Amino acid sequence: MLEIGAHIGTQTLQFAESGLFRKVISVEPVPDNLEALSHNVKINGLEETVTIVPCAIGEEPGTASMYFDTFNSGGHSLREPEGETGAQSVQVEVLDVARLLSTRANVPASDVGCLWIDAEGFEFEILRSVLNAGIRDALFNVEFTPRFYGERKKAEFIAFLETNFSSLHVVSDGRLVPARFDELFSAANHQDIVLVN
Incomplete structure (x- = not known):
């Protein structure tokens, strides 16, 4: 299981305790969130199952500004807030997925069977990095947030999904509902989607 955007570990603990995964690789770049994530993994005795990697994921390695959401510790983003000048940020390391797997997690791409992406x-950038790393035959749970994308990027993202994935389901009232890719054009501000490639 590769979890990108682990926050403080709410989902991490569920993944690790489910018995479905031999290993959970949890990626989180924000220092305060990392501290809480590490604490939660440790007090639940899951250090053998969970590998925490302190970085953000992108298409190229380097560093980037992580902008803080002052109201929601799960809302920090590499995306600069629109209309805000002087937003607080911290520099974080950015790795592409191939480098993350080979240098930090020591896991081949072929071993990744499930991904959770909340970024x-x-x-969009993370999914491109994932596919460039050679991850195939996996189940992807992705937060689709069109309010962040704008119309052009949303259209490009949907075309990318339709080209690279064989099926789409949306999460609705706790159930997986089959959907067509073009239905994402009318998605609300936030939609959890499940993809298979």
Whole structure:
């Protein structure tokens, strides 16, 4: 299981305790969130199952500004807030997925069978990095947030999904509902989607 955007570990603990995954690789770049994530993994005795990697994910390695959401510790983003000048940020390391797997997690791409991606508007870039790393035959749970994308990027993202994935389901009232890719054009501000490639 590769979890990108682990926050403080709410989903991490569920993944690790489910018995479905031998290993959970949890990626989180924000220092305060990392501290809480590490604490939660440790007090639940899950250090053997969970590998925490302190970085953000992108298409190229380097560093980037992580902008803080002052109201929601799960809302920090590499996307600069629109209309805000002087937003607080911190520099974070950015890795592409191939480098993350080979240098930090020591896991081949072929071993990744499930992904959870919650990245506050950077899902498109992350999915490109995931596919460039050679991850195939996996189940992807992705937060689709069109309010962050704008119309052009949303259209490009949907075309990318339709080209690279064989099926789409949306999460509705806790159930998986089959959907067509073009239905994402009318998605609300936030939609959890499940993809298979």
